[in-house]
Amino acid sequence: xxxxxxxxxxxxxxxxxxxxxxxxxxxxxxxxxxxxxxxxxxxxxxxxxxxxxxxxxxxxxxxxxxxxxxxxxxxxxxxxxxxxxxxxxxxxxxxxxxxxxxxxxxxxxxxxxxxxxxxxxxxxxxxxxxxxxxxxxxxx
Amino acid sequence: xxxxxxxxxxxxxxxxxxxxxxxxxxxxxxxxxxxxxxxxxxxxxxxxxxxxxxxxxxxxxxxxxxxxxxxxxxxxxxxxxxxxxxxxxxxxxxxxxxxxxxxxxxxxxxxxxxxxxxxxxxxxxxxxxxxxxxxxxxxxxxxxxxxxxxxxxxxxxxxxxxxxxxxxxxxxxxxxxxxxxxxxxxxxxxxxxxxxxxxxxxxxxxxxxxxxxxxxxxxxxxxxxxxxxxxxxxxxxxxxxxxxxxxxxxxxxxxxxxxxxxxxxxxxxxxxxxxxxxxxxxxxxxxxxxxxxxxxxxxxxxxxxxxxxxxxxxxxxxxxxxxxxxxxxxxxxxxxxxxxxxxxxxxxxxxxxxxxxxxxxxxxxxxxxxxxxxxxxxxxxxxxxxxxxxxxxxxxxxxxxxxxxxxxxxxxxxxxxxxxxxxxxxxxxxxxxxxxxxxxxxxxxxxxxxxxxxxxxxxxxxxxxxxxxxxxxxxxxxxxxxxxxxxxxxxxxxxxxxxxxxxxxxxxxxxxxxxxxxxxxxxxxxxxxxxxxxxxxxxxxxxxxxxxxxxxxxxxxxxxxxxxxxxxxxxxxxxxxxxxxxxxxxxxxxxx
Numbered sequence: 001x002x003x004x005x006x007x008x009x010x011x012x013x014x015x016x017x018x019x020x021x022x023x024x025x026x027x028x029x030x031x032x033x034x035x036x037x038x039x040x041x042x043x044x045x046x047x048x049x050x051x052x053x054x055x056x057x058x059x060x061x062x063x064x065x066x067x068x069x070x071x072x073x074x075x076x077x078x079x080x081x082x083x084x085x086x087x088x089x090x091x092x093x094x095x096x097x098x099x100x101x102x103x104x105x106x107x108x109x110x111x112x113x114x115x116x117x118x119x120x121x122x123x124x125x126x127x128x129x130x131x132x133x134x135x136x137x138x139x140x
Numbered sequence: 141x142x143x144x145x146x147x148x149x150x151x152x153x154x155x156x157x158x159x160x161x162x163x164x165x166x167x168x169x170x171x172x173x174x175x176x177x178x179x180x181x182x183x184x185x186x187x188x189x190x191x192x193x194x195x196x197x198x199x200x201x202x203x204x205x206x207x208x209x210x211x212x213x214x215x216x217x218x219x220x221x222x223x224x225x226x227x228x229x230x231x232x233x234x235x236x237x238x239x240x241x242x243x244x245x246x247x248x249x250x251x252x253x254x255x256x257x258x259x260x261x262x263x264x265x266x267x268x269x270x271x272x273x274x275x276x277x278x279x280x281x282x283x284x285x286x287x288x289x290x291x292x293x294x295x296x297x298x299x300x301x302x303x304x305x306x307x308x309x310x311x312x313x314x315x316x317x318x319x320x321x322x323x324x325x326x327x328x329x330x331x332x333x334x335x336x337x338x339x340x341x342x343x344x345x346x347x348x349x350x351x352x353x354x355x356x357x358x359x360x361x362x363x364x365x366x367x368x369x370x371x372x373x374x375x376x377x378x379x380x381x382x383x384x385x386x387x388x389x390x391x392x393x394x395x396x397x398x399x400x401x402x403x404x405x406x407x408x409x410x411x412x413x414x415x416x417x418x419x420x421x422x423x424x425x426x427x428x429x430x431x432x433x434x435x436x437x438x439x440x441x442x443x444x445x446x447x448x449x450x451x452x453x454x455x456x457x458x459x460x461x462x463x464x465x466x467x468x469x470x471x472x473x474x475x476x477x478x479x480x481x482x483x484x485x486x487x488x489x490x491x492x493x494x495x496x497x498x499x500x501x502x503x504x505x506x507x508x509x510x511x512x513x514x515x516x517x518x519x520x521x522x523x524x525x526x527x528x529x530x531x532x533x534x535x536x537x538x539x540x541x542x543x544x545x546x547x548x549x550x551x552x553x554x555x556x557x558x559x560x561x562x563x564x565x566x567x568x569x570x571x572x573x574x575x576x577x578x579x580x581x582x583x584x585x586x587x588x589x590x591x592x593x594x595x596x597x598x599x600x601x602x603x604x605x606x607x608x609x610x611x612x613x614x615x616x617x618x619x620x621x622x623x624x625x626x627x628x629x630x631x632x633x634x635x636x637x638x639x640x641x642x643x644x645x646x647x648x649x650x651x652x653x654x655x656x657x658x659x660x661x662x663x664x665x666x667x668x669x670x671x672x673x674x675x676x677x678x679x680x681x682x683x684x685x686x687x688x689x690x691x692x693x694x695x696x697x698x699x700x701x702x703x704x705x706x707x708x709x710x711x712x713x714x715x716x717x718x719x720x721x722x723x724x725x726x727x728x729x730x731x732x
Contacts, residue, residue, distance in 0.1 A: 042669065043617055047661045057670060098652045098671050102662075109661035 002127055003072040004088075012069070012076050013037060013054050016090045020067035032060035032092055046082040047109055050075060051118075055091040057101050064093045064100050066108075068134065070121065086122055087112075111137035160624055161657035164650075171631055174698050174717050175357070178316070182323040182358035185306060186365030189299030189327025193366070194373060196276065196295050203284025207233060214286050214451030218443050226447070227440040233285020234436025237278040237489060238429035244274030256300030256325050260347050265317030267304040272297055275490045282432070282489035286450035288439050288480035293492025296328030299366075303327070313608060315721035319358055322348060326359040327366035334370060334379050338548030339363035345541040354720045379454075379552040382461045385525040386557045388518075393561060395512045395519050399505060399526060400533050400565040404572025407537030410478065410500055412577070414493065417486025428488070435487020439480045448473045449480035452492075453499030460502045460527045461553075467510040467523075474503040497538045498531045505530015528558050529565045536566040537573035603688050604681035606722055607702050607712035613638045616645055616669040620662045623648055623671075636701050637672040642709040644701055646672035678703045681711055685723055692716050 006012040013036050021029035035056030039045065046052045067090040075084030089108050093101040112118050117137035124130040172180070204210075207229050210217040218226055247270050259267045279294035303324025307317040322343045330339030340359040348355050387393075421431055442449050448456045456473060459465050465473070481496045509526025512519055520526060528549065536545035545566050550559065612630040614623060616637050626635055627650050634647040648668050656662055677691050678701045691700055699713040 039670070043619075043667045045665065047665050053665060055670070095674060098649075098673055102652065102656050102666070102671060105666065106656050106659050106662060109659060109665075 002070045002124070002130060004069045005072050006076050009040060009052075009076060009078045009085075010037065012052075012071060012078075012085070012088055013040060013090070016054075016067045016069045016088055019069075020065055020090055020092070023065050025062045025065045026060060026092070027062055028060035030060075032056065032058055035060060036090065036092070040078075044079055044081070046078050046085065048112070048118075049082060050084055050086040050122075051089070051112060052078045052082065052085045052087070053089045053091065053105065053108060055093075055101070055105065057093050057095050057098070059095050061092040061094055064091070064097065064104055066091055066104065068130075070124070070130065087118075107138065160621075160628075163628055164624060164654070164657055167628055174715060175354075177631075178319070178358050178717065179361045181306070181310075181320055182362040183365045185299075185303040185320055185323040186327040186330075186362035187369050188302045188306065189324045189362065190331045190366035190369035190373075192298045192302045193295040193328055193331035194370065196280070196298055197291070200280050200284050200291060203233075203280045204286075207285050213455055215447050215455050218286055218447035218450045223444045226443045227437060230285050230287060230436035230440040230443065230450070231433050232436070233281045233287060234432035234434070234487065234489060235429050236281040236285070238427075238432035240274060240278040240281065241432075241488075241490075242428050244271070244277070247274065256297050256304075256321055257347055259300070259304065260318045260322050260325070260343075264314050265304060265307060265312070265319075265321050267297075267301045267321055269301055269305065272301045279490035282436070282484065282491055283451075285436060286439065286443065287436060287484040287489045287491060288449050288451070288453075288477060288496065289484045289489050289491030290452040290493060290495035291491065292329065292332040292452075292494050294490060295332045296325050296492075299328030299331065300324035313606060313715075313718050315606065315718045319355060319721055322355065323358050323362035326363045330363035330366040331370050333548065333552055334367060334377070335548055335551035336360070336363035336367040338544055338551050339366070341544040341547050342539075342541065345544045346539055352720075354717065380458060380461055382528060382553045382555050383463075383524065384557060385522055385528060385555055387560060388521040391519050392521070393564065395508070395516075395526070396529060396561040396565045397568060398512075399508050399530055400568025401572050402508060403501060403504060403530055403533035403565070404537045404569035405576055406500075406504060407497070407534050407569065407573050408577035410497070410534075411493075411538055413478070413482055414485045417482035418488070419486075421486045421488065432487050432489055435483045435489055438483035438487075442476045442480050442483075446473055446476040449477045452495035453477060454495065457499055457502045457527075457531070460506050461524055463524050465506075467507055470503055470506060474500070474507065477503070494535075494539075497535050501531040501534025502527045503530075504534060525558055525561070528553060528555065529561050532562045533565040533569035537569040540570060540573065542566040542570040601685065602681065603679055603683050603685070603702055603714055604711075606685075606714055606718045607681065608699075608715060608718070609712045611636055611699070611701065611710070611713040613710065614648065614668050615640065616667065616672070618668040619664055620653070620656075620666040620671075621664070623653065623668055624657055627653075632699070634676070634697055634699070635668075636710055636713075637668045638710050642707075644678065644703045644708060644710040645669070646674040647676035647701065648672050676701070679714060680705045685719060688714060688719055689723065692719065 004015055006015055017033045017036060020026060026032055035058040036054050039056050040054050045054045069088045071086050075086045077083040078085045091104050093104060111134060114137035117133055120133045121130060124133060204214060208217040208221060210220060256267050259265055276294045276298050282289060283291050300321045303320045307320040312320060326339045326343045329342045330336045340356060340363045343359050344350060344356050477499060485493060506523050506527035509520045509523030513523055532545045532549040536542040546563055549562055612632055613636045614626055633650045636647050637645045648671055652671060677695060679688050679691050681702055698716050702711045702714050704711055
């Protein structure tokens with residue numbers, strides 16, 4: 001999702017969740033959403049000033065699911081220290097899969113560290129360009 | 141990628157993260173498992189046990205020198221004393237031992253009389269200090285004055301006390317404490333006989349009733365350390381130097397079979413006679429001091445003509461093994477030593493009957509060998525070999541520990557040539573003794589004690605009996621960096637995640653997080669709740685030990701959290717080592 005127009009953390013999570021809920025891997029969408037919101041309230045989910053990674057290990061998904069969205073400028077506030085988040089990576093993994101969860105989260109942070117990926121994602125003109133950049137970053 | 145943190149700070153954080161990862165990696169690689177830690181404690185018990193045994197030996201020799209004015213061995217000293225000296229020294233020694241026990245009992249009124257075997261098999265591993273010291277001090281007088289009794293008993297007791305004290309100081313659980321006391325006993329035997337393998341097997345076979353590695357490993361370490369300590373500090377060597385023996389003909393195995401039957405039949409009689417002597421002395425209703433003095437006096441009366449009866453019989457056994465005694469003389473010594481041991485043991489003189497048993501076996505074997513040699517020389521070429529085998533057979537029958545007896549004989553003599561008849565004879569003696577009398581001296585005593593103290597005989601039957609308090613925990617909101625730091629500070633592979641009220645939520649595994657320790661971005665993002673395993677196996681305090689064992693099956697973890705079934709709160713943890721030891725003990729305990 002590109003240039004999501006939302007004005008709160010909850011709205012951003014709900015919007016991306018609504019898109020992700022279409023995946024057949026999501027068995028129980030409300031429970032998944034509840035898990036995401038509960039986790040976001042428990043401790044910060046941002047990994048950079050403008051990048052958030054709302055996540056949940058929940059029985060509501062059958063396998064790991066990942067959703068990505070770019071919020072329209074100037075971004076959305078996730079907490080006091082992250083008032084303008086532009087990139088959101090949503091992760092859901094089944095409860096028993098601790099290793100997969102850590103693997104996914106670590107892979108996302110590594111992808112974003114790849115040279116040009118972070119800025120490129122913010123500047124991407126289309127979903128195809130956005131996806132290609134992510135794929136390139138993941139390969140590195 | 142963070143835009144607010146200066147590059148130098150980022151580099152510093154990355155270095156710190158790398159350092160953390162290295163520290164955790166190194167700690168994991170060199171981290172001692174619970175069993176390895178147990179081995180270290182066993183080694184300490186071995187060292188301290190050897191020191192305690194050595195101090196006891198020195199003190200016993202000091203008492204002997206003080207009472208006889210001679211520095212030679214017990215038998216030699218008694219040989220040099222005038223007749224009245226032979227009467228006076230053991231009598232005074234018995235009286236002194238009685239006085240120590242009498243006045244010592246005032247100090248030990250609040251303590252049980254538990255000895256190390258009871259503490260291991262039917263007790264909680266707490267060997268009472270004061271009563272043990274009193275008994276050991278009394279033993280110094282009974283042994284130093286020439287009583288016909290072994291010094292290994294007090295040496296093992298004092299060695300076990302030291303181990304028990306160490307375990308109590310470190311707040312060991314019941315099974316751990318019992319194992320450490322067993323290590324102390326193993327060190328005591330190893331120190332007394334310069335025999336580390338026999339020391340381990342004595343405790344494993346006689347006391348624990350198992351040679352499972354969970355217990356035998358620590359026992360062996362303790363015995364080895366004790367033996368090394370003794371060898372370094374006293375230059376001790378092989379206990380019995382014997383001439384080389386060999387099996388000259390397969391026909392010799394026939395007489396060895398007969399010797400096994402003979403030793404197996406006689407050992408229970410010997411043990412029963414000691415028990416009857418004890419009952420006889422008690423029936424005299426003499427005051428304690430007078431009773432022990434009388435026991436000493438009887439030994440003295442015999443020693444006037446047969447000084448060889450004094451002490452544990454070590455020097456006489458050496459003479460027998462080297463063929464330096466005439467069989468007619470030995471026959472007299474054998475009968476007198478039996479009577480003298482009945483007097484010492486029966487009167488209540490503190491000490492052991494382990495070495496006197498070796499004496500009885502050596503005498504029996506030698507006399508039997510001489511007899512066979514007279515009738516059929518080819519079947520008993522060297523009667524000394526029969527003495528050696530007889531020692532093992534008698535010990536096997538008396539202690540009901542044939543494996544230990546074989547090993548001990550081998551270690552004490554380092555004579556491998558005799559191993560075939562020794563093994564055969566020991567096994568035959570063992571089964572014969574078992575058929576003649578159902579119980580060994582040790583098992584009968586333990587069964588009586590178990591019947592007298594039914595509460596103490598209850599083996600740990602529930603998980604709650606084995607709980608270790610205060611396992612390391614983290615709150616669900618603990619960040620990744622905090623979790624890594626916690627793993628560095630405590631020696632566990634799983635950290636339990638608990639709410640503030642103690643409610644157990646799950647566990648974070650070191651195995652799970654290890655590959656990601658270098659990920660700086662995870663340090664603040666990931667919290668314990670994200671990575672804890674909610675399905676981590678747990679156990680209730682009221683569950684049985686076999687259920688607990690079932691939970692450990694297929695699990696690499698060395699510990700399980702114990703969680704209250706109603707409250708859901710973490711009560712402690714259950715260590716697999718404690719569980720295995722408790723199961724072994726449960727199988728071994730005598731029925732009351």
